[in-house]
Amino acid sequence: MPSVEHIFANFALHVSLNAEEQRYIQSVLQRKILDKNKLLLETGETCRNLYFVDKGCLRVFNRDKEGLEHNVLFCPENWWAADMTSFSGQVPAYYNIAALETTELFYISYQALEQLYIDVPKMERFFRILAQNGFSLYQRRVNAIISRSAEERYLQFQQLYPKLEQRIAQKHIASYLGITPVFLSMIRRRNG
Amino acid sequence: MPSVEHIFANFALHVSLNAEEQRYIQSVLQRKILDKNKLLLETGETCRNLYFVDKGCLRVFNRDKEGLEHNVLFCPENWWAADMTSFSGQVPAYYNIAALETTELFYISYQALEQLYIDVPKMERFFRILAQNGFSLYQRRVNAIISRSAEERYLQFQQLYPKLEQRIAQKHIASYLGITPVFLSMIRRRNG
Numbered sequence: 600m601p602s603v604e605h606i607f608a609n610f611a612l613h614v615s616l617n618a619e620e621q622r623y624i625q626s627v628l629q630r631k632i633l634d635k636n637k638l639l640l641e642t643g644e645t646c647r648n649l650y651f652v653d654k655g656c657l658r659v660f661n662r663d664k665e666g667l668e669h670n671v672l673f674c675p676e677n678w679w680a681a682d683m684t685s686f687s688g689q690v691p692a693y694y695n696i697a698a699l700e701t702t703e704l705f706y707i708s709y710q711a712l713e714q715l716y717i718d719v720p721k722m723e724r725f726f727r728i729l730a731q732n733g734f735s736l737y738q739r740r741v742n743a744i745i746s747r748s749a750e751e752r753y754l755q756f757q758q759l760y761p762k763l764e765q766r767i768a769q770k771h772i773a774s775y776l777g778i779t780p781v782f783l784s785m786i787r788r789r790n791g
Numbered sequence: 792m793p794s795v796e797h798i799f800a801n802f803a804l805h806v807s808l809n810a811e812e813q814r815y816i817q818s819v820l821q822r823k824i825l826d827k828n829k830l831l832l833e834t835g836e837t838c839r840n841l842y843f844v845d846k847g848c849l850r851v852f853n854r855d856k857e858g859l860e861h862n863v864l865f866c867p868e869n870w871w872a873a874d875m876t877s878f879s880g881q882v883p884a885y886y887n888i889a890a891l892e893t894t895e896l897f898y899i900s901y902q903a904l905e906q907l908y909i910d911v912p913k914m915e916r917f918f919r920i921l922a923q924n925g926f927s928l929y930q931r932r933v934n935a936i937i938s939r940s941a942e943e944r945y946l947q948f949q950q951l952y953p954k955l956e957q958r959i960a961q962k963h964i965a966s967y968l969g970i971t972p973v974f975l976s977m978i979r980r981r982n983g
Contacts, residue, residue, distance in 0.1 A: 663938070664938075683923065683926050683927065683930070684926065684927040684930050684931070687923040687924075687926075687927060688927060693930070693934060716916065720912055720913070720915070720916075721912070721915075723912070723913075723915035723916045723919050724908065724912075724915045724919075726919055727915050727916075727918055727919035727922055730919060730922035730923045730926060731875065731879040731922045732879075733926060734875050734876065734879075734922060734925060734926040734929065735875065735876040735879060735880060737926065737929065737930065737933075738875070738876050738885070738929065739876070741929075741933050742885060746855070746856075
C-alpha cells in the first residue's frame, strides 16, 4: 500500500480518527493509476466510486450536442472527484472524468462507503461537510458563469487552483472559462 | 408547540430516532409563520437558519443586474430551505427567500445544528443525505437550463412539484422556467 498520508490529512480536516478507525478505513481504500488522457468515467455509466486525487490532476467535463467539450471542474492533488449525483443516487452520470496527467488515485466503492458509514459513523460528518462544500463550489461555479465576466472568472480560477495554470493545456483552461484560447491569451497578457 | 408530525416523518426517511433523541430535537426546533410575500432571507445577509416548510410554499430567487427576479427553486410542504452556501459557510447569501403563501416553518439555527451534530451524531447522516440530494437537485436544475427546451423544463417542473401549478402565480412559474408568461400559456395549451 502506498502512503495514505495525504488522504488521512484530508480526513483530519473535519474528523479525528483513532488508530483502529484508520486501519479500518485503510482496508477499504483501493488504489488506481490512470494514464494521461484516459477516462475514469463516461457520461451514461454509473459512477460506482468516489475518488481522491493523491497525485496528478483530473478534469470533469460534459459534451454538448455539437460534440464540444466543456470543462466544469479540475481536481488536482487532495481533491475528491465523482459525478456526485450519479454516485449518491447510483444513476447514470451526466459528466465524464478524465486524467490531464498521469494520476494516482485512492477510491472507495459505493457499497464500501455505505458500510463505512455504519461501521465508522463519524465518516458521516466528513462526507456531510464534503457534500456541503461540493454544493457551494458548484453553486459558485454556476453563478460565475451566469454573472461574471471572463476576466473575473480567470482570476477566480487562479485563486481556486494556485499554480495549476502552468500544468495544464491552455485549451482546457479556456474551456473551463467558456472562452476561446485566443481570448484567454489576451486576458493573460492583460493580467501578466 | 404545534404538531411536529411532518418534520419527524421527514427525519424518518433517512434516520431512526429514539424517544429521547426526538425530545431533544423537538427542544431545539423553532417555529415561525411568514406572511405571504414576506422575505425570509435577503441577498447579502447571512443565512442563519435552516428551514423546514410545514405548510405553505417558499420561493428561492435572485435578482439580475437589471433587477429582474429569477426563481431557482420552490419549497412547498416537506421541503427544506436555505441558501445552502451561505448557511454552511456562514457567509453572505447569494439568494433571496420569500413566501408565496402564508407559510408555517420549523427552523434550526446554525449554532443549534452544530451542537445537534455533536449530541445526536445520527443527524450527521440525515443532513449528509440532504446535502447530497440538494446538490443533485441543483445540478439537474442547472443542466436543464443549459440543455433542455422550455417544454421539457415545464414537464420536469410538473413532475418535481405535483399540484403546485394550481397554487402559485403564472409569472412565478414562467420565471422558474426562464420564459415569458405568454410563452408559458402556449406550452400549457399544448400540454393541457
